[in-house]
Amino acid sequence: MTTVLGAIADDFTGATDLAGLLARSGVRVSLRMGVPEGPPADPAPFEVIALKIRTAPVDDAVAEARAALDWLRRAGAERFFWKYCSTFDSTPEGNIGPVAEALMRDLGAEQTIYCPAFPENGRSIFMGTLFVGEQPLGESPMKDHPLTPMRDSNLMRLLAPQVTQPVGLANRLTVARGAKALTARLAELRAEGVAHVVVDAVANEDLQTIAEACRDMPLMTGGSAVAMPLPGLWQADGLLSQAGAVSPPKVGPGAVILSGSCSAMTNAQVAAYRETGAPAFRLDPQDLDERSVTPAIDWLSGLSAEAAPLIYATADPASVRATQENLGAARAGEIVEEALAACALAARDMGRRRFVVAGGESSGAVTQALGVTRLDVGREIAPGVPWCFAESGGTRIALTLKSGNFGAESFFTDALDMLDR
Ligand code: ADP
DSSP states (O other): OOOSEEEEESSHHHHHHHHHHHHTTTOOEEEEESSOSSOOOSOOSEEEEEOOOSSSOHHHHHHHHHHHHHHHHHTTOOEEEEEOOTTOOOOSSOSHHHHHHHHHHHHTOSOEEEEOOBGGGTEEEETTEEEETTEEGGGSGGGGOSSOOOOOOBHHHHHGGGOSSOEEEEOHHHHTTOHHHHHHHHHHHHHTTOOEEEEOBOSHHHHHHHHHHHTTSSEEEEOSGGGTTHHHHHHHHTSSOOOOOOOOOOOOSOEEEEEOOOSHHHHHHHHHHHHTTOOEEEOOHHHHHHSOSHHHHHHHHTSOTTOOOEEEOOOOHHHHHHHHHHHOHHHHHHHHHHHHHHHHHHHHHTTOOEEEEESHHHHHHHHHHHTOOEEEEEEEEETTEEEEEEEETTEEEEEEEEOTTOSOTTHHHHHHHHHHO
8 A cells, every 4th residue: 555645744633633634534544743764664545744943943854844745755655744733833933834844845746735724723823813713823822832932923024034926815705615625726826936835714615715726735734724625625636545443452451641831722521621620740841951751650659440540731821931041941841751761651551551641742742652663543522633553652542632622621521431332
């Protein structure tokens, strides 16, 4: 089996999000954590490579993305997808634009599209402005993100300083007229030398139109949702065979929830889970800096196997700011990520097999600690958040990696219940 689509994601939860949506089609999806060391063996029709480059220095991000592209080309892929966050998490330096331009150069692509819209999760784009629910991005809780605060809402303005070639817009009035109209608009922009086209989308039908118009581009970029119609379109094109659903593998009991995301939604999820009376341990970055993660691990080892404990650093914007002023943002993030990673490893060694992780960077740290390099993608708990299955330390584990803003308030309970069903 050769790979039809090769996708590169800038963080781990983003990769599972994309992988989960592609897996809805029943086509086999393989998720790799980092660029695999060896050459492709048994590649799946959809290969997603998860990198941890959202906030990496630009040169490092570009180099890693190009290495991923090279591996995917060797797996046989001819179509590629660059996946970033549906809230366009980036800075004026990058990394969304620089990576896209590097991939375009390697592929000889003259043009690509940017569509982070995800209507099911409340992300929509109109006239180039990205909305989170009813708020423009720059007025949403994303303005307080610990690493990539988003203070503008206009995608052309956000992208322009990140790229060297011109940026343009294919707006909703065009998209609403269908795939042919969009194709014509893209050609018109190409003739004007516009390499980077932001495309409006406010509903799933728009994503269908965009995927239809762009499905043969060497490179598409966006959030995960615009990739959702691709499997169906390629099945109709005869590029992919129809696939039956695969039943999820059995995993042992014992769960732990690890939360390092400070998003508004994760704060609500942590509060809701604590209200269930489940055991919970709060990681304080200041404490972790002065002492270590040992108290958390001791606490964990004192719990019964049936308990599904929550270990969290999740905090509200004011306490995150206070911590960052004390420790520096990067150091605070690092301390928390190291602590979550150590807790994950300890939990596995205590016999726990089910891991719910909240936060993109946090998920990267946890999967790295668990030595997970490849995941089989299963059913979604919430849009964009599937359960995945992997080997860790010689045993099978289930993992779900939730991006900060995703899932309902009851997400942690939803996730655990779903594996029992
Ligand atoms: P999200 O998916 O919401 O962006 P991430 O895990 O990617 O979540 O990013 C959250 C970052 O904030 C991580 O680097 C994490 O270590 C850091 N962090 C978590 N808790 C705190 C805290 N209490 N104070 C400061 N930083 C924190």
